[in-house]
Amino acid sequence: MTPIDRRLVTHFNWSLAGLAFVLFAFGVANLYSASGFRMEEGLTLTSYYRKQLYWGSIGLGGMIASLLFDYRHLRTLAWPFFVATLSALLITLFWGKTIMGAKRWMDLGLFHFQASEFAKISLLILMAKLLSMEHEKLGWKKLFSFGGIGIFPVVLIMKQPDLGSALSLLLLMGGMIIFRGVKGPVLKGLTVAVPALLPLGWFLLHDYQRQRIMGFLNPGGDPFGAGYHIIQSQIAVGSGQLWGRGFLEGTQSQLRFLPEKHTDFALAVFGEEWGFVGCVLLLFLFSAFLLSIVRTTAEAKDGFGSFLAAGIFFYFFWQIFINMGMVLGLMPVVGIPLPFISYGGTSTVVNFCLTGLALNVSMRRFFFKKS
Amino acid sequence: MQLLVLGLFLIFVLRLWYLQIHKGQEFADKAENNRIRLHQVHAPRGLIRDRHGVLLAVNEPAYALAIVREDSKDIPNALLHVSQWLNLDLSQLHETFDKGRARIKRFEPQILIPSLTFAQLAVIEANTLSWPELKIVTKPRRSYPQGPLLAHVIGYVAEANEDEMNNDPELSLGDSVGKKGIEYTMEKRLRGKKGLRQVDVDAAGRQLGANMLIPPQVGSDVRLSIDLELQGFIDEQMKEHVGSVIVLETDTGQVLALVSKPSFDNNLFVSGLSHSDWAIMRDDPAHPLQNRAIQSAYPPGSVFKLVVAGCALTERVATPGDRVFCPGGFQLGNRLFRCWERRGHGVVDMNRGLVESCDTFFYTMGDKLGVDRMYPCAVQSGFGRPTGIDLPHESPGLVPSREWKKQRFNDNWYRGENLNMAIGQGFMLTTPLQVARYNAALVNGGRLLKPQLLADAEPDEQARLPLSDSHRDFLVQTMVDTVEGSRGTGRRIALKGIRLGAKTGTAQVVKLMAEYDKKALKDIPYQFRDHAWMTSFGEKNGRRYSVVAMIEHGGGGGAAAGPIIKAVYEHLFAEELQ
Numbered sequence: 001m002t003p004i005d006r007r008l009v010t011h012f013n014w015s016l017a018g019l020a021f022v023l024f025a026f027g028v029a030n031l032y033s034a035s036g037f038r039m040e041e042g043l044t045l046t047s048y049y050r051k052q053l054y055w056g057s058i059g060l061g062g063m064i065a066s067l068l069f070d071y072r073h074l075r076t077l078a079w080p081f082f083v084a085t086l087s088a089l090l091i092t093l094f095w096g097k098t099i100m101g102a103k104r105w106m107d108l109g110l111f112h113f114q115a116s117e118f119a120k121i122s123l124l125i126l127m128a129k130l131l132s133m134e135h136e137k138l139g140w141k142k143l144f145s146f147g148g149i150g151i152f153p154v155v156l157i158m159k160q161p162d163l164g165s166a167l168s169l170l171l172l173m174g175g176m177i178i179f180r181g182v183k184g185p186v187l188k189g190l191t192v193a194v195p196a197l198l199p200l201g202w203f204l205l206h207d208y209q210r211q212r213i214m215g216f217l218n219p220g221g222d223p224f225g226a227g228y229h230i231i232q233s234q235i236a237v238g239s240g241q242l243w244g245r246g247f248l249e250g251t252q253s254q255l256r257f258l259p260e261k262h263t264d265f266a267l268a269v270f271g272e273e274w275g276f277v278g279c280v281l282l283l284f285l286f287s288a289f290l291l292s293i294v295r296t297t298a299e300a301k302d303g304f305g306s307f308l309a310a311g312i313f314f315y316f317f318w319q320i321f322i323n324m325g326m327v328l329g330l331m332p333v334v335g336i337p338l339p340f341i342s343y344g345g346t347s348t349v350v351n352f353c354l355t356g357l358a359l360n361v362s363m364r365r366f367f368f369k370k371s
Numbered sequence: 372m373q374l375l376v377l378g379l380f381l382i383f384v385l386r387l388w389y390l391q392i393h394k395g396q397e398f399a400d401k402a403e404n405n406r407i408r409l410h411q412v413h414a415p416r417g418l419i420r421d422r423h424g425v426l427l428a429v430n431e432p433a434y435a436l437a438i439v440r441e442d443s444k445d446i447p448n449a450l451l452h453v454s455q456w457l458n459l460d461l462s463q464l465h466e467t468f469d470k471g472r473a474r475i476k477r478f479e480p481q482i483l484i485p486s487l488t489f490a491q492l493a494v495i496e497a498n499t500l501s502w503p504e505l506k507i508v509t510k511p512r513r514s515y516p517q518g519p520l521l522a523h524v525i526g527y528v529a530e531a532n533e534d535e536m537n538n539d540p541e542l543s544l545g546d547s548v549g550k551k552g553i554e555y556t557m558e559k560r561l562r563g564k565k566g567l568r569q570v571d572v573d574a575a576g577r578q579l580g581a582n583m584l585i586p587p588q589v590g591s592d593v594r595l596s597i598d599l600e601l602q603g604f605i606d607e608q609m610k611e612h613v614g615s616v617i618v619l620e621t622d623t624g625q626v627l628a629l630v631s632k633p634s635f636d637n638n639l640f641v642s643g644l645s646h647s648d649w650a651i652m653r654d655d656p657a658h659p660l661q662n663r664a665i666q667s668a669y670p671p672g673s674v675f676k677l678v679v680a681g682c683a684l685t686e687r688v689a690t691p692g693d694r695v696f697c698p699g700g701f702q703l704g705n706r707l708f709r710c711w712e713r714r715g716h717g718v719v720d721m722n723r724g725l726v727e728s729c730d731t732f733f734y735t736m737g738d739k740l741g742v743d744r745m746y747p748c749a750v751q752s753g754f755g756r757p758t759g760i761d762l763p764h765e766s767p768g769l770v771p772s773r774e775w776k777k778q779r780f781n782d783n784w785y786r787g788e789n790l791n792m793a794i795g796q797g798f799m800l801t802t803p804l805q806v807a808r809y810n811a812a813l814v815n816g817g818r819l820l821k822p823q824l825l826a827d828a829e830p831d832e833q834a835r836l837p838l839s840d841s842h843r844d845f846l847v848q849t850m851v852d853t854v855e856g857s858r859g860t861g862r863r864i865a866l867k868g869i870r871l872g873a874k875t876g877t878a879q880v881v882k883l884m885a886e887y888d889k890k891a892l893k894d895i896p897y898q899f900r901d902h903a904w905m906t907s908f909g910e911k912n913g914r915r916y917s918v919v920a921m922i923e924h925g926g927g928g929g930a931a932a933g934p935i936i937k938a939v940y941e942h943l944f945a946e947e948l949q
Contacts, residue, residue, distance in 0.1 A: 179372070234390060234398065235398050235401045235402050236402070237387075237390050237391065237398075238390040238391055238394055238395055238397070238398025238399070238401075238402075239395070239398045239399040239401070239402035240391050240395070241391050241392065241395035241396070241399060242391065242392060242395070271387070271390075271391070275391060276387055276388065276391040276392055276395075279383075279387045279391070280384055280387065283379075283380055283383050283384060283387075284380070286379075287376050287377075287379065287380045290376045290379075291373065291376055294372045294373055294376065297372070310372075313372060317375060317376070317379070320379065321379055324379075324383050328383065328386045328387065328390060329386075329390075330382075330386060
């Protein structure tokens with residue numbers, strides 16, 4: 001444990017921490033609206049917003065824990081973490097709990113544990129370590145060896161099947177690699193190869209996943225099947241108009257036409273009740289949050305810290321981008337939650353931990369000691 | 372990266388502007404009209420008929436009580452009222468509700484009580500106005516007009532359990548699924564495809580109109596090979612006996628009757644058997660749920676002598692003319708294997724050995740053949756493996772072998788065991804259906820056919836008996852002699868004008884103690900009496916049948932089973948006999 005240094009406090013990034021809590025507060029208020037009238041939940045479940053508060057407090061603990069130590073210790077832990085996550089994923093695959101046809105959860109008695117969330121953290125740390133050791137832009141060989149490492153968790157998560165998480169992992173890795181920079185020919189090669197490989201991915205998808213993509217391309221084709229989510233969430237958001245219907249007043253969400261309204265489609269509830277004004281404010285908060293992390297990448301005192309912050313940036317950026325794109329009908333339905341807004345135990349804790357890690361990098365930016 | 376954030380901000384602000392400002396009014400109107408729900412419509416299950424078209428399984432309308440969670444302001448209160456109206460256990464209702472809730476989509480009615488009596492229906496109808504979340508759902512319910520008479524063949528449907536729903540995405544909570552018998556094996560054919568109905572509701576969940584989007588598809592009907600009239604006749608003849616009777620058409624393998632006694636009422640299972648009823652049935656010492664024709668395996672006793680005789684001929688261990696002297700038993704080392712006829716049969720050839728069922732003759736055959744030659748013969752004759760009839764949980768029976776004994780008991784095969792095996796005792800176990808199929812093959816040209824329960828099924832030849840034509844004819848003739856000969860064990864079934872053949876058998880339950888040895892059957896306690904076998908065939912005007920009866924604790928083969936078999940042939944050939 002690092003001895004308390006006054007600079008740690010003076011350099012604490014209050015705005016980043018504050019933004020995370022404001023976003024979380026928005027999320028809980030929104031969940032209150034989304035779950036407030038679920039009388040039937042009263043039988044066995046506490047309401048979602050309460051559970052989310054409970055997860056938030058665990059997340060706060062995780063955030064504090066993630067900024068107390070010097071983040072450089074993570075370098076030595078990168079590989080053990082990664083191997084541990086892979087084992088957890090394997091265990092989930094064989095002995096996991098099946099909910100709605102997918103094996104994503106490990107039953108730990110008190111709660112269900114989603115190993116794929118932790119795969120994101122450990123891959124992020126490992127990539128930051130590996131990329132910070134590179135002194136020049138990446139060639140083909142490095143690209144493939146890094147990709148080869150990352151493909152293990154991706155494949156295991158695809159098997160669950162959890163397309164959303166697998167995709168986030170790929171995008172996270174891709175973002176970090178591009179941030180490091182690749183050599184000219186590699187970049188040209190990739191711009192040709194990736195679009196060419198996309199159709200191949202079609203054959204790897206499950207039927208329901210293909211249906212979602214077809215539903216996105218032509219939502220009217222099957223309004224009660226594949227296109228249902230897309231049409232319903234656009235109706236909800238659109239009917240919010242400029243000022244929104246007001247807190248707890250959303251008819252679409254209260255009448256429960258909206259599917260998954262407390263998880264992946266939480267933004268639709270928000271959009272309906274707070275309108276264009278509220279949504280733009282939320283977007284503004286997200287942008288400020290992301291920019292604050294971007295600043296951390298530039299200020300970090302070493303490569304490792306910089307790559308860690310970059311990874312955290314991409315972790316949040318892609319989730320926000322994909323989730324909003326999906327709810328607003330710009331992208332096919334992929335099960336990716338909106339950070340701090342969607343309900344979800346593991347992901348809330350992970351979001352706070354990663355924010356903590358970014359704060360960790362940020363507040364140690366004036367340590368010049370080389371390690 | 373700043374550019375990425377800027378891009379994100381701009382794209383979504385533009386998109387939000389488009390959705391909420393530019394098209395906002397349009398979506399607000401849509402939201403107002405967005406009151407459509409989708410409900411599943413149950414498809415009626417296919418009907419089951421007998422070979423002449425008589426209905427054996429039908430669908431009746433049944434009323435179920437369901438709850439729509441989304442329409443309820445206070446579910447515990449609603450459940451409390453239901454329990455009060457119907458005088459039901461509240462915790463039971465909560466349990467049903469909690470168990471099912473995860474499987475129900477939003478706005479779908481979740482069934483709480485699968486079938487309501489008319490009295491219950493009236494009480495609920497009177498109260499539903501103030502409880503919009505409670506709905507009466509009509510759905511077809513299976514009913515079996517014949518009840519116990521065909522329960523073992525038809526089986527039953529009951530509510531799908533957790534495993535079945537997990538394995539079959541088409542099943543949802545409260546659906547019926549075949550659990551036993553034909554209902555189970557023909558599930559895919561009988562089950563229809565559910566339809567989808569669009570229901571328009573107002574903000575309170577009340578229904579305004581409905582529109583069928585996908586009409587339900589009725590399941591296909593199934594016509595069984597069973598002759599209901601014959602089945603009923605045999606059932607009557609069985610009286611209080613415990614056991615089974617099978618009638619096969621020898622040339623097609625079609626099962627005309629399959630009776631197992633005692634039986635149970637399969638209707639009881641459809642609307643859910645209470646735990647105590649289930650326990651009573653399960654613990655009944657007579658095991659009414661057991662289909663004795665295919666699930667019970669017994670020592671074949673002397674019936675197996677036909678197989679051993681055939682094996683001896685094929686393996687050239689004996690010819691029909693070879694003789695054996697029967698002094699009343701077979702001496703092996705210091706042990707005497709007794710013939711049932713203590714006084715001895717004297718000089719016996721194979722024909723007499725079968726007709727009078729001389730044990731000594733077959734001890735000699737068994738000793739010469741050995742298990743290594745009897746085992747493959749028995750397996751090729753269809754024993755020791757399921758017949759493949761379209762019913763679940765068929766027993767394969769058991770044909771012992773040297774390897775099997777080593778594995779099972781870690782012991783060698785002893786010479787004396789060859790003798791026991793040759794008279795169908797020891798480890799040998801066969802089901803009545805295996806015997807009936809073997810018997811059919813003897814008279815149909817040696818073809819072992821799959822016993823067919825569907826009227827439209829083509830004959831399915833699975834194997835051939837390991838017998839030459841002349842040897843098979845010889846065995847058939849001994850069966851005829853067993854009925855027609857004055858000392859044949861099957862003489863009591865003889866019918867004028869019908870070509871009948873038979874073989875009796877006794878499956879020992881326990882080695883009878885000396886004290887019972889000479890007693891009359893009625894003086895032996897029921898549970899110590901032997902099982903009685905009789906296998907037979909009958910032929911007239913090109914119609915040929917194989918009939919097998921197995922009467923548990925019936926004592927000697929011919930005495931208990933004979934009258935039943937005779938009655939079956941009188942019934943089958945009623946026209947010819949007039």
